[in-house]
Amino acid sequence: MKLYSTHNKDLSVSFQEAVFNSLPADKGLYMPEEIPRLEPFFIAHIAQYSLQEIALKVAQAFIGNDIPAADLKALVEDAINFEAPVKFLSKDTAVLELFHGPSYAFKDFGARFMSRVMGYFSKEETDLLEVLVATSGDTGGAVALGFLGVEGTRVTILYPKGKVSKVQEQQLTTHGQNIRAIEVDGTFDDCQALVKQAFNDEELSKKLRLTSANSINIARLIPQTFYYFWAYAQLKSQGISELVFTVPSGNFGNIGAGLLAYKMGLPVNKFVAATNLNDTVPRYLVSGSYEPKPSVQTLANAMDVGNPSNWVRIQDLFDQDLSEIQGMVSAYSYDDEQTREAIDRLYKDFNYIACPHTAIAWLASQAYKKEHAGRYASVFLSTAHPCKFPDAFPAEVFAEITLPEGAQDYATQEKQATAMAVDFEAFKSFLLA
Numbered sequence: 333m334k335l336y337s338t339h340n341k342d343l344s345v346s347f348q349e350a351v352f353n354s355l356p357a358d359k360g361l362y363m364p365e366e367i368p369r370l371e372p373f374f375i376a377h378i379a380q381y382s383l384q385e386i387a388l389k390v391a392q393a394f395i396g397n398d399i400p401a402a403d404l405k406a407l408v409e410d411a412i413n414f415e416a417p418v419k420f421l422s423k424d425t426a427v428l429e430l431f432h433g434p435s436y437a438f439k440d441f442g443a444r445f446m447s448r449v450m451g452y453f454s455k456e457e458t459d460l461l462e463v464l465v466a467t468s469g470d471t472g473g474a475v476a477l478g479f480l481g482v483e484g485t486r487v488t489i490l491y492p493k494g495k496v497s498k499v500q501e502q503q504l505t506t507h508g509q510n511i512r513a514i515e516v517d518g519t520f521d522d523c524q525a526l527v528k529q530a531f532n533d534e535e536l537s538k539k540l541r542l543t544s545a546n547s548i549n550i551a552r553l554i555p556q557t558f559y560y561f562w563a564y565a566q567l568k569s570q571g572i573s574e575l576v577f578t579v580p581s582g583n584f585g586n587i588g589a590g591l592l593a594y595k596m597g598l599p600v601n602k603f604v605a606a607t608n609l610n611d612t613v614p615r616y617l618v619s620g621s622y623e624p625k626p627s628v629q630t631l632a633n634a635m636d637v638g639n640p641s642n643w644v645r646i647q648d649l650f651d652q653d654l655s656e657i658q659g660m661v662s663a664y665s666y667d668d669e670q671t672r673e674a675i676d677r678l679y680k681d682f683n684y685i686a687c688p689h690t691a692i693a694w695l696a697s698q699a700y701k702k703e704h705a706g707r708y709a710s711v712f713l714s715t716a717h718p719c720k721f722p723d724a725f726p727a728e729v730f731a732e733i734t735l736p737e738g739a740q741d742y743a744t745q746e747k748q749a750t751a752m753a754v755d756f757e758a759f760k761s762f763l764l765a
């Protein structure tokens with residue numbers, strides 16, 4: 333597999349290089365030179381395969397011989413060892429639950445796959461791998477678990493102070509060992525900018541073996557395509573082959589992976605991006621003018637992203653053609669009051685307890701359906717377990733949530749985090765210390 337930069341199509345790097353460099357020096361993002369198409373026969377018979385079999389097929393199509401087949405199979409089976417069920421709430425609306433991994437968020441697909449790919453390529457390495465990750469809540473927790481105790485690696489998580497849920501913060505700050513956290517007095521966008529600046533700093537790149545565990549890293553994006561194929565397979569087994577995906581979106585890695593799956597041949601009618609008040613993309617799709625603005629804090633905190641990193645990848649996938657993007661992607665945004673109402677309606681009408689991000693996706697899926705009648709299944713993605721957001725629910729509703737195994741353990745651990753202003757020099761000194 334060869335990759336170019338969204339800023340320079342003549343650049344050509346190997347998969348291994350893209351994984352460890354994370355970001356091209358020209359500040360673009362890596363994209364595959366060729367998007368592999370899965371055979372129509374495989375898609376037509378996809379219902380007979382398991383999630384792991386589908387994941388392997390998709391990973392192989394991208395990675396080819398960069399990781400030999402037997403090793404890739406073992407890697408996929410080890411990484412994707414949890415469920416992702418599609419559950420129908422009504423005749424034509426279903427939820428794809430992506431929170432059954434160890435950090436209770438969809439990030440486990442990307443983080444577990446990426447940590448194993450890095451481990452595979454690092455077998456002969458002796459230098460410490462410094463993994464940097466900016467998080468608005470969930471990525472950090474998944475990456476921490478993906479790398480916890482992995483020899484030869486150290487993870488530094490940057491998160492915005494006071495802007496993640498209590499449970500998320502516990503998942504970021506209580507592991508110790510090779511995981512450390514920095515509590516940044518700023519927004520997620522500030523955290524992401526600090527990480528990107530670190531990659532462009534000559535001294536840091538010379539002295540440290542830095543890599544990113546955010547979705548800017550292509551090794552995070554590939555595994556996020558797996559579950560779109562898997563959702564399609566589950567619907568196909570019920571005789572449904574027309575569907576619209578609604579994706580709760582912040583940094584646009586998740587929907588970017590869905591669109592990549594579509595370009596690989598997955599039959600999807602439409603993708604609906606659902607955002608909170610951080611609505612840079614919904615505004616862009618209407619106005620054609622891309623105007624990121626500082627992120628605002630919302631109930632769906634993991635989507636508090638003002639300048640989504642992966643949007644450039646989506647533009648690249650559609651050759652910068654806005655009308656083509658508009659043909660495939662619709663977008664809606666919601667405020668906190670609408671989010672709370674949606675949580676309430678999902679609970680009362682469907683007996684379904686959804687996290688705020690998921691509730692926003694459901695709202696957008698219903699709005700799209702109202703405007704576009706048709707005989708398709710509307711599948712919205714549930715990206716996090718509701719137990720991560722106790723403040724989003726009335727106490728009696730929260731009490732009904734079945735806590736996943738281990739969820740209570742975090743509360744007993746001590747928080748360890750370094751407080752920091754949005755100050756690149758301070759961050760750099762921390763990394764070099």
Ligand SMILES: Cc1ncc(COP(=O)(O)O)c(C=O)c1O
Pocket residue numbers: 437469470471547580581582583584585586587634635689690715716
């Ligand atoms: C629970 C949850 N939902 C949705 C999102 C948005 O996903 P993306 O940043 O890939 O758009 C995130 C953060 O990534 C998240 O943690």
Ligand SMILES: N[C@@H](CCOP(=O)(O)O)C(=O)O
Pocket residue numbers: 466467468469470471472545546547548582583584585634635641
């Ligand atoms: N919402 C994310 C933000 C960064 O995620 P990434 O997928 O772009 O790495 C989070 O929860 O941290």
